[in-house]
Amino acid sequence: MPRITEARREARRAEIVAAARRCFSRDGFHQTSMPDIAKEAGVSAGASYRYFAGKEEIILEIAGDAFRMIFEPVERLVGSAEAPSVADLVSASIDPVGGEETVDAAGQVVPVDELLRCAVQAWGELLRHEGLRQRAVDGFEHVGQRMAEVLRQGQAAGTVPADLDPDRGTRVVMALLHGFVLQRVAFGLDDIEGFAQDVRAILTDAGVLRTADR
Template sequence: MPRVSEAHLAARRQQILDAAARCFVRNGFHQTSMQDVIKEAGLSVGAFYRYFKSKNELITAIAGEKITAVTGVLDGLLLLDPMPSVPEILERLLELIDDAAVEDGTIRIAVQVWGEAVHDPEVGALVAEIYGRVRDRAVRTAERAQETGQIPPDADPAGIGAAFFGLVQGYILQRILLGNVDRQLYMNGVRALIG
């Protein structure tokens, strides 16, 4: 029997993740069965279970994929010299959120994962690890901003990073719960607060 290429395996895995994301956005995490995802992906049960054994594995992979995009943007911005201002970095992240809200709606999955993390220790540990990576980048952003004089030398980078991270989560919640939040209005408010 011929060996399946790594590219084929990666493409099939992505096919499943895309199908799961569509189902979770459309029906919610709890209202989506594994059978729904298998049908959406157009695969046999055996082919599907070769890649994922549970909805938690699917949600873990989707969340990891989305957070990797966010951390990649932050890492790129942190390498710039001079580093953009903290509000400019925040605005770039909010643009990603807006894109995800419009393109495929996967930002809605984030809120579902947060809710699931409260009740499921496995998901909770995953969320803490994944979102901890983003908060770590936010702390590094504050440290770099401190080095360049954007924030006072006696400010606590960990506290600023936590607040920065909270601003991103707050924007996500407002996008999902209130609808189309004006990013510029939000950023004007942030600038006024930190002004």
């Protein structure tokens, strides 16, 4: 009997994730069952369970893709030559979140809107599943540390306000980015460029203050 190759396994796994994403985005997390996902992916119900123990595991993976889309641009700013301001940190994430398409962990092209709709539903699940919540909190702690580095870098260069607590202040940046996701997906925000401009207008550019103070 021919054995399924590793590449075929990975491709099938990616198909199941993509199918789940379409189902969750269209019908909602709770209105979707594992058999629904298998059907959407064109595999047997048994096959889907060979890849994932349940749909909680799949939405965690999808939420992870959304998380990477939002926070990877922030991580890339660590150690960058120009010391980034808080507005730079936020702007770096607005760009991909405001886009039409991104890629998931398997390298598949994903509609951004579909990914964000899943992320908002995952927030609701975090409240009830301690396992999911712990993994999300771990992710946030990791990215929070990287963000705090960027803020310290900015403080040393004078582009981030000196009175900001770098470790604690990352929560404000995260809040702004999560709230942006909600505005985009639930409250009809479509003027992404305008939002980015207003973020720049509202957030302190400590460098400007410092120059003016001299």
